[in-house]
Amino acid sequence: MLKLYGFWRSLATCRVRIALHLKGIAFEETSINLMKGEQHAESYKAVNPQAVVPALVIDDDAPLFQSMAILEYLEEAHPQPPLMPPDPRGRARVRGIAQIVVADTHPLMVPRVREYLEKEFGLDEPTRNRWIGHWGLKGLQAVEAQLVKDSETARYCHGSRPTLADVCVVSQVFGAQLFGLDTSSVPTVMRIFGECMKLEAFEKSQPLKQPGAPAKGTH
Ligand SMILES: N[C@@H](CCC(=O)N[C@@H](CS)C(=O)NCC(=O)O)C(=O)O
Numbered sequence: 001m002l003k004l005y006g007f008w009r010s011l012a013t014c015r016v017r018i019a020l021h022l023k024g025i026a027f028e029e030t031s032i033n034l035m036k037g038e039q040h041a042e043s044y045k046a047v048n049p050q051a052v053v054p055a056l057v058i059d060d061d062a063p064l065f066q067s068m069a070i071l072e073y074l075e076e077a078h079p080q081p082p083l084m085p086p087d088p089r090g091r092a093r094v095r096g097i098a099q100i101v102v103a104d105t106h107p108l109m110v111p112r113v114r115e116y117l118e119k120e121f122g123l124d125e126p127t128r129n130r131w132i133g134h135w136g137l138k139g140l141q142a143v144e145a146q147l148v149k150d151s152e153t154a155r156y157c158h159g160s161r162p163t164l165a166d167v168c169v170v171s172q173v174f175g176a177q178l179f180g181l182d183t184s185s186v187p188t189v190m191r192i193f194g195e196c197m198k199l200e201a202f203e204k205s206q207p208l209k210q211p212g213a214p215a216k217g218t219h
Contacts, residue, residue, distance in 0.1 A: 105139025
C-alpha cells in the first residue's frame with residue numbers, strides 16, 4: 001500500500017491525490033497538520049527534510065517528494081490511464097500549464113511564505129490575503145490566456161481526457177476557493193474546473209472532503 005503524507009488543505013497533496021485516484025492506485029494518507037507546524041517535527045523531516053507535504057512512500061523505499069516529480073513518476077510507473085498526451089509538443093504544453101501553477105503560482109501562497117510576510121515584515125492578515133489574492137489570480141489568469149489562445153483546449157485543458165494540466169489547474173482553483181477569490185476573470189479555467197469536478201477522482205480529492213477539514217471553506 002502506498003503511503004501519502006499530506007494535509008487536507010494542501011494543494012500540492014491534492015494534485016497527487018487526484019492523480020492516484022485517476023489511475024485507480026490504492027493509497028493511505030497520513031495527515032501532517034500544517035496549521036500546527038507538524039511539518040517541522042524531526043519525525044516528519046526524516047521523511048521530507050524540506051518540511052513540506054506531499055511525500056509518497058512506496059514499498060518502504062526512500063520517500064518521493066515534490067508533487068510534480070511524483071506526478072511524473074506515477075505517469076511513468078502506471079501509464080494507464082495516460083495523464084499526458086502522446087506527442088512531445090502536447091506534453092510540453094501540458095507541462096507548461098502545470099508549471100504556471102506549480103512553479104509560478106502556488107509557491108507564493110504556501111504557509112511558510114505567509115508566515116514570513118507576517119513575522120519579518122509585520123503584514124497583517126488582510127494585507128497577506130491581498131498578496132495571496134494578487135498572485136493566485138495572476139496565475140489563473142496566465143493559465144486562462146494560454147487556454148483561450150490554443151485550439152488544443154477542449155473539454156479539458158488539453159483535449160478530451162484529463163491530463164496533468166487539469167490536475168494542477170484544479171488544485172489551484174481549490175486554493176482560490178479556500179481564499180474566497182473572485183474567479184470571474186477566468187471563465188475557461190472555471191468551465192474546465194466544472195468538467196473535472198464531474199469526475200469522481202477530482203471530486204473526492206478536494207480539500208474540504210478530506211478528514212480534518214472544516215465544514216466550511218477557510219484558509
Ligand atoms: N513545490 C512543492 C510545494 C510543497 C509545499 O509547499 N507544500 C505545502 C502545502 S501545499 C507545505 O507543506 N507547506 C508547509 C509550509 O509552508 O510550512 C510541491 O509541489 O510539492
